[in-house]
Amino acid sequence: MGKGINSILAIVGGVLCVLITLAMPWAELGMDASFQNWPEWLKWLSINLNVPLPDYAHMSNYASEWTAHLKKAGAESRYGDYAYALLMGLAMFASAIGIAAVGREEGEEKTVLPVKK
Amino acid sequence: MYSSIPKGMTDLTLAIEKAVNAVLTNKYNPFYYHGALPQFYLWVLFLSGLLLFAYYIPTIDNAYFSENLVNAWTSVDYITDTLPYGAVVRAIHRYAGDAMVITIVLHALRVWITDRYRQYRWFQWVSGIVLFLMVMFIGQTGYYLVWDERSLILTRMTSTALEAIPFIGPGLKTWFLNGGAITNLTLSNFLFIHIGFSFSLLFGLWLHYVRMTRPVITPPPAINYMLVAVLLVFVFLVPVTSGKMADINTQPTSFEIDWFFLWPYYLLAHVDITTYWVLIIGGSVALCLIPLPSLYKAAHPVEPAEVVLNKCTGCSMCAADCPYQAIEMVPAPSGSRFKKLATVKAYRCSGCGVCVGACAFDAIDLPNLLDTDVTAKIKALAEAQ
Amino acid sequence: MSEKKVITLICERAADLDSACSASGEVKDVEGLHVVKLPCSGMIQPLMIEAALKAGAAGVIVTGCQIGDCYYREGNRMIRERLLGERTPGLKKNVDRRRILALWLSRPQKERFLSEAKEFVNYVRKLTD
Numbered sequence: 001m002g003k004g005i006n007s008i009l010a011i012v013g014g015v016l017c018v019l020i021t022l023a024m025p026w027a028e029l030g031m032d033a034s035f036q037n038w039p040e041w042l043k044w045l046s047i048n049l050n051v052p053l054p055d056y057a058h059m060s061n062y063a064s065e066w067t068a069h070l071k072k073a074g075a076e077s078r079y080g081d082y083a084y085a086l087l088m089g090l091a092m093f094a095s096a097i098g099i100a101a102v103g104r105e106e107g108e109e110k111t112v113l114p115v116k117k
Numbered sequence: 118m119y120s121s122i123p124k125g126m127t128d129l130t131l132a133i134e135k136a137v138n139a140v141l142t143n144k145y146n147p148f149y150y151h152g153a154l155p156q157f158y159l160w161v162l163f164l165s166g167l168l169l170f171a172y173y174i175p176t177i178d179n180a181y182f183s184e185n186l187v188n189a190w191t192s193v194d195y196i197t198d199t200l201p202y203g204a205v206v207r208a209i210h211r212y213a214g215d216a217m218v219i220t221i222v223l224h225a226l227r228v229w230i231t232d233r234y235r236q237y238r239w240f241q242w243v244s245g246i247v248l249f250l251m252v253m254f255i256g257q258t259g260y261y262l263v264w265d266e267r268s269l270i271l272t273r274m275t276s277t278a279l280e281a282i283p284f285i286g287p288g289l290k291t292w293f294l295n296g297g298a299i300t301n302l303t304l305s306n307f308l309f310i311h312i313g314f315s316f317s318l319l320f321g322l323w324l325h326y327v328r329m330t331r332p333v334i335t336p337p338p339a340i341n342y343m344l345v346a347v348l349l350v351f352v353f354l355v356p357v358t359s360g361k362m363a364d365i366n367t368q369p370t371s372f373e374i375d376w377f378f379l380w381p382y383y384l385l386a387h388v389d390i391t392t393y394w395v396l397i398i399g400g401s402v403a404l405c406l407i408p409l410p411s412l413y414k415a416a417h418p419v420e421p422a423e424v425v426l427n428k429c430t431g432c433s434m435c436a437a438d439c440p441y442q443a444i445e446m447v448p449a450p451s452g453s454r455f456k457k458l459a460t461v462k463a464y465r466c467s468g469c470g471v472c473v474g475a476c477a478f479d480a481i482d483l484p485n486l487l488d489t490d491v492t493a494k495i496k497a498l499a500e501a502q
Numbered sequence: 503m504s505e506k507k508v509i510t511l512i513c514e515r516a517a518d519l520d521s522a523c524s525a526s527g528e529v530k531d532v533e534g535l536h537v538v539k540l541p542c543s544g545m546i547q548p549l550m551i552e553a554a555l556k557a558g559a560a561g562v563i564v565t566g567c568q569i570g571d572c573y574y575r576e577g578n579r580m581i582r583e584r585l586l587g588e589r590t591p592g593l594k595k596n597v598d599r600r601r602i603l604a605l606w607l608s609r610p611q612k613e614r615f616l617s618e619a620k621e622f623v624n625y626v627r628k629l630t631d
Contacts, residue, residue, distance in 0.1 A: 066353075075356035077198045082353045085205045089349025096342035103339065104142040108569050110618065111604035113585055131571075131608040138568060149570035233573065329575070434590060438544075440575040469574035470545025474581060477549070477591035483541070491538065492553050498527075498536045499507050499559035 006101045013098025020091040026056040027083035031063035130230050147343075150336040151227050154220035157336055157344055158213045159318065165210040170312070172196050172203070175304040177264060177365065189264035189304050190362040197359070208352040214256050216348065218377040221249055235408035236419050237328075237441060237467045244325045246404045251318055256378035258311040264304065265360035267372035272299060274385055281390040299365055328465055330440050420485045421466035422473070424459045428480035431457030435472035435481055441465050444472060506560035508535045508623050511550065513543040513578070516567045517607040517615040532620055535563075543567070544577020548584055548593045551602060561601040561626035563619060568608045578606060601626050 029037050034057045038046070045051050066086075067079045075082060134148045143149065174192040196203035225245065228234045234242040257275075261268045272294075279289040291297065295306035326332040336344070360372070374383055385393050406412075421443075436444040436459060443465035449458040459472075459481065472481045473488050482488060510529075512519065519537055522529055529535040540546060543566030551562045564585065566578030583589035585604055593599075603622045607615050 070353075070356055073354075073356045074358040075204065076358075078201070078204060081202050081205050082356060084202070085208075085349045086353035089346040089353070092342045092346035092349065096339045096346065099342065100141065100145045100339040103144065103337070105144055108138065108143040109606050109614070111582055111585065111606070113599040113602050113604070115599045128610050131568075132610055134571065135568065135608055135611070143568060143570040146570060231573070331576070438576075438580055440577070467574055469542040469577060470540060471542060471574060471577050471580060473545045474547050474577075474584070475591070476547070479549075483545075486541070486545075488545075488547060488550070491540070492547075492550055495509055495511075495538060495550055495554045495559075496557040498509055498538070499554045499557035501507065 006104060009101035010098050013094050013096070013101060016094035017091045017098060020087050020094060022054055023056075023059070024084055024087050024091075026054075026059055027080050027087050029056070030078075030080040031066060031083050032060040033057065126230055127232070130227065145337060145339055147336070147340055148227065150333060150340060151220070151224045153333050153336045154340075154344065155217045155224060156322070156334045157341055158217040158220060159322075161213040161345065161348070162210060162217065163315070165206050165213065166312070166315070168206045169196060169210055172200060173262070173308070175262070175308040176301045177299065177304055177363070178301055188362075189262060190359065193263050193359055197357070204356065205349075205352055208357040209348050210259075211357045212348045212351045214259065215375075215377040216344070217252060218256070221252065225249070229407075235410070237443075237465055239408040240328060241325055242408045243405050244321060246401065248318065248321045248325060250401060251314055251321060253378060253381070255311060255314045255318070257381075258307050258314070260375070260378060261307045262304070262311060263359050264363050266363050266367075266369040267360050269299075269363035269365065269367075270369055270372050271379070271382060272303070274382055278385055278390055278393060282394065328442055330438075330442050419466065419468040420483060421463035421468060422461050422470070422481050422483055424461060425480045425482060426458070428478050429455070429459050430478055430480065431455040431459065432478075433457065433459070434475045434477070435459055438471050438475040440469070440471060441467055443467070505534050505627055506558060508532075508561045508563065508619075508626065509554045509559050510535060510537045510563040510565060510619070511543070511546050512537055512539055512563075512565040513567060514539045514541060515573050515609060516543065516565050517605070517611045518609045519612060519615065522612060522616060529616070529619070531616055532623055534560075535619055535623055542572065542574045542577040544572070544574060544580045546581050548591055552594060552597055555597065555601060559601075560629075561603065561622060563622060564602065564604040565615065566604070566606050569606045571608065582606075598629075600629060 025038065025042055026033050029039075035043070035046075038056075042053070046053050063083075066083050070079045070082050134146060137146050137148060141147075147154065172192055172195065174187055174189060176188045178188045193207070196207055198204070228242070228245075257271065261272050261275075276290050276294055279293055280286045282289060293306070294300075295302040326334070335341075363369075374380070381393075381397060384396065388396070431446065431449055433446050436446050443462045445460050445462060446457045447460050449455050461481075468483055468485075470483050470486070473483060479488055510519075519529065522531065523537055524530055527537045527539075529537060543564060546564060551564070554562050564581060566581060567573065569578055569582065572578045580589060582604060584592050585602065587593070593602075603618070605615060605618055
């Protein structure tokens with residue numbers, strides 16, 4: 001595999017990591033956060049810097065599915081925490097792909113010595 | 118070479134590792150950090166355990182059910198249901214323990230399959246077995262600490278099993294329960310064993326590493342991320358829950374078994390106690406004896422490197438490169454032109470010849486393969502037309 | 503007159519060439535390629551490589567196990583660093599680097615070794631100073 005694939009992997013990993021991370025506040029707030037429930041810093045960011053953030057309120061479909069799974073598996077409260085852990089895990093997977101793509105060294109089976117001038 | 122292991126098995130392992138290299142490259146191949154994986158999970162366990170320790174209350178005081186009841190089970194319940202991210206930290210602690218057992222077993226298997234456990238390595242193998250037994254026991258005490266009905270059964274089974282050992286049995290039982298029966302003091306003893314033994318793992322690990330130069334104990338960051346990510350995904354997929362609170366006046370009889378740590382209890386429930394101890398102790402001793410030299414007649418013996426005394430300049434390059442800490446630099450005898458002299462600790466030497474490659478003065482040699490002979494052979498081959 | 507020799511300094515646990523060699527240690531498929539076995543590639547002294555080239559060998563192939571998988575923990579990394587000049591003792595400055603190749607192949611990778619070696623042998627024999 002060449003350099004091209006490495007950079008593609010790094011970019012894909014990085015973008016995935018950022019995208020998944022963006023869903024973390026949603027999980028942190030119990031998975032169906034409407035704007036007035038957002039943490040102050042996030043509200044501030046959204047209003048003052050005009051950062052377009054995902055509309056977490058519309059992710060409630062996932063929220064009901066995930067909560068149903070957690071209830072079935074025996075969890076009793078704070079379902080958002082579990083969802084947060086899952087998103088953190090997925091983001092770490094994505095960042096691991098990114099880091100590995102940046103750091104990997106090709107041609108490990110063969111070393112040709114550089115000719116000194 | 119890999120004489121004592123079936124050749125197909127080693128070749129299969131090497132082929133799998135090569136396939137992983139093709140995808141991840143050698144730098145990120147987890148097989149090349151197999152010993153560092155459980156070590157990384159140990160750090161995860163220490164950190165998550167510290168957070169749990171802050172809220173855990175080691176008592177069984179459940180004689181009076183009142184609303185303000187505070188005991189081990191309710192404190193774990195509080196951690197799980199009320200504390201922000203408490204459930205996540207608890208589940209990380211649980212699954213990091215399971216992951217540590219898996220990675221330890223993989224580590225041992227790879228070391229065995231690639232024939233890296235005997236001769237000069239016997240000490241690492243035996244200390245590894247002792248560490249594994251310690252990890253098992255620490256994990257089991259973790260299951261007692263939750264203090265649900267399973268904990269109660271496990272505590273009773275353990276104290277019965279300990280009591281059955283001749284001579285020292287009753288003493289062990291008293292030590293284990295911190296008294297004659299299960300009391301509040303029992304759980305503080307369990308907490309002490311759980312944490313105290315965990316720290317003594319560090320001493321065991323020092324012994325495990327002491328004969329190796331530059332032991333590989335930290336995987337590269339990308340692998341660390343993966344290791345934590347696996348835990349976090351399991352935290353969501355299989356949330357950790359407690360059973361019903363233990364009540365020492367009841368006799369619960371069945372529990373859900375965790376196959377990573379609690380398999381000895383499965384054994385204990387299905388054979389009588391004498392057989393159980395014979396199997397457990399016999400099995401551990403047998404594992405420790407695996408590197409015994411007399412089991413391997415075909416293996417080629419290690420011939421330790423020898424220093425050529427009048428050539429050694431005391432430059433320490435061989436000592437720096439030796440992968441097994443087998444070369445010690447000592448003060449040179451009086452009359453020498455140099456300050457230091459290399460000496461080989463034969464019991465640590467693997468006969469690999471790395472020191473020969475490190476020496477620019479031809480001053481260290483493998484007795485069965487002199488570097489002058491190798492050079493002469495190379496010359497003869499190159500000159501023959 | 504036969505062609506100049508190429509010497510392979512190989513770790514006995516790396517690519518298994520026993521089936522590809524004649525009794526004298528010459529690789530059957532590649533004429534003039536001789537194998538010298540060592541317990542570990544870490545034992546190779548840069549002096550040995552220099553001696554081979556000085557004595558008239560066309561080239562030297564250093565072969566160890568896959569990087570990361572040394573039986574003796576670090577041997578293949580060390581000889582790689584020595585060849586690249588990152589660890590002492592290294593090669594002398596005037597040694598012709600083009601005539602040295604390093605391969606890191608595990609035991610089942612005989613075919614990869616043979617194809618790489620053939621290519622290298624053809625390459626070094628055409629080299630003129």
